[in-house]
Amino acid sequence: MSTKQLDTHALSREELKAVYSISRVVLQTTTTRAALQEIIRISRPVFIFDNIVIYHIHEDKSLEPTYARSVGRGRSAEADMAWGETIAKDVVQNQEIIVRFEEIGEKTNDRTRTRLRLRYYLGLPLAANDTLLGALVFIRFGGPDYRPEQINLASFIAEHVTQLLKRQQLIEQIVRLETEQQLKHLQEDFVAAVSHDLRSPLGVIKGYTTSLLREDVKWDPKTQREFLTIIDEEADHLTALIDNLLNSSRLQAGTFKLDIHPIRLEALLMDAIRQSNTRGYSIHVQPVFKITKNRIWGDPVRLMQVFENILVNAHKYAPGSDVTVDLLWSPDNAHIQFRDTGPGIPSEYLEDIFKRFYQVPRENNAPQDGTGLGLYICREIVQSHNGEIYAESEPGKGTIMHIILPRNRPKSPEQETQP
Numbered sequence: 277m278s279t280k281q282l283d284t285h286a287l288s289r290e291e292l293k294a295v296y297s298i299s300r301v302v303l304q305t306t307t308t309r310a311a312l313q314e315i316i317r318i319s320r321p322v323f324i325f326d327n328i329v330i331y332h333i334h335e336d337k338s339l340e341p342t343y344a345r346s347v348g349r350g351r352s353a354e355a356d357m358a359w360g361e362t363i364a365k366d367v368v369q370n371q372e373i374i375v376r377f378e379e380i381g382e383k384t385n386d387r388t389r390t391r392l393r394l395r396y397y398l399g400l401p402l403a404a405n406d407t408l409l410g411a412l413v414f415i416r417f418g419g420p421d422y423r424p425e426q427i428n429l430a431s432f433i434a435e436h437v438t439q440l441l442k443r444q445q446l447i448e449q450i451v452r453l454e455t456e457q458q459l460k461h462l463q464e465d466f467v468a469a470v471s472h473d474l475r476s477p478l479g480v481i482k483g484y485t486t487s488l489l490r491e492d493v494k495w496d497p498k499t500q501r502e503f504l505t506i507i508d509e510e511a512d513h514l515t516a517l518i519d520n521l522l523n524s525s526r527l528q529a530g531t532f533k534l535d536i537h538p539i540r541l542e543a544l545l546m547d548a549i550r551q552s553n554t555r556g557y558s559i560h561v562q563p564v565f566k567i568t569k570n571r572i573w574g575d576p577v578r579l580m581q582v583f584e585n586i587l588v589n590a591h592k593y594a595p596g597s598d599v600t601v602d603l604l605w606s607p608d609n610a611h612i613q614f615r616d617t618g619p620g621i622p623s624e625y626l627e628d629i630f631k632r633f634y635q636v637p638r639e640n641n642a643p644q645d646g647t648g649l650g651l652y653i654c655r656e657i658v659q660s661h662n663g664e665i666y667a668e669s670e671p672g673k674g675t676i677m678h679i680i681l682p683r684n685r686p687k688s689p690e691q692e693t694q695p
Contacts, residue, residue: 391418548583594618
């Protein structure tokens with residue numbers, strides 16, 4: 277259906293003014309729902325109706341109401357139930373305007389109920405460029421009949437509603453394409469990052485192993501031990517990367533399990549600090565908390581993974597930094613703080629750093645180091661303990677990673693659903 281096929285000469289001055297106002301709404305209003313509400317407000321003084329319904333055809337050819345308003349005289353629950361589904365199906369099937377009268381229920385002396393029994397339907401196809409999008413249905417209770425000039429006006433309204441829906445459809449297509457494109461870029465970046473991260477330790481391991489196996493060179497015990505230490509560290513690096521990839525897949529599949537025990541957080545943190553300081557990281561990590569007898573319920577292996585990931589990030593993004601680890605206790609929670617003195621993170625990125633595959637852009641578009649999975653996994657592990665993790669940072673003043681864990685035992689998904 278096209279506006280060129282509609283007869284503007286048959287419109288009264290008030291109707292023509294309403295049509296032009298509706299066209300401006302379609303052009304200027306940003307949201308579909310707001311535009312539809314404004315179209316109803318403009319149309320009602322020149323075209324009486326009690327209910328209005330928009331039916332949309334889905335990809336599976338099913339027909340569903342996507343917008344419905346009851347705006348008429350003597351609104352009631354009975355009126356709100358009348359949405360003209362049958363006439364909408366007939367309009368879509370025949371692809372033509374349908375006018376229909378129905379008398380529902382038994383006769384009564386009650387004037388209001390009599391009016392609600394008499395239903396006058398006007399159904400119009402919503403079509404753009406020979407593509408049927410759905411149907412627009414107007415409903416009057418108690419009359420009057422739809423006159424030809426009113427049907428002509430309703431056709432103009434349907435034309436503008438079609439334009440509105442087509443625009444919304446195009447916006448959704450653009451958003452979907454942009455999302456797919458972003459996902460494609462994320463996947464490409466992820467594959468590139470994983471390939472780089474796998475090759476780096478493998479290259480080091482291969483290089484030092486080849487050197488040790490050379491028959492024309494006799495390495496002294498000190499050099500051999502140095503080479504083997506490097507191979508061991510790179511093998512640990514490779515293992516950690518593979519663990520991150522596997523854990524990310526488990527999280528996505530919903531098969532990530534916790535093994536909950538009463539644990540001493542201080543001991544776990546000291547182990548993480550000790551490992552960090554013996555792995556040749558470019559940071560110096562120091563505890564500033566007091567040793568207590570407090571315990572929490574948690575999975576020590578998974579929480580250790582969180583602490584190690586945070587310290588690895590400090591090594592990568594705050595090289596040469598002093599890192600302090602603090603632990604504050606309250607009656608309900610344990611609050612862990614990892615504080616570095618690195619370059620910090622701009623505030624606009626703080627909400628995104630825990631997203632899967634996300635990496636903070638580097639200056640001068642420098643290549644990224646890592647997969648963007650570490651902090652995502654940290655967040656999932658902490659949240660599975662009913663905890664909270666967030667970052668506080670200011671460029672040039674370092675970053676504080678906060679982890680808050682409840683002291684009581686985390687509930688299982690089954691327990692969460694119990695009353």
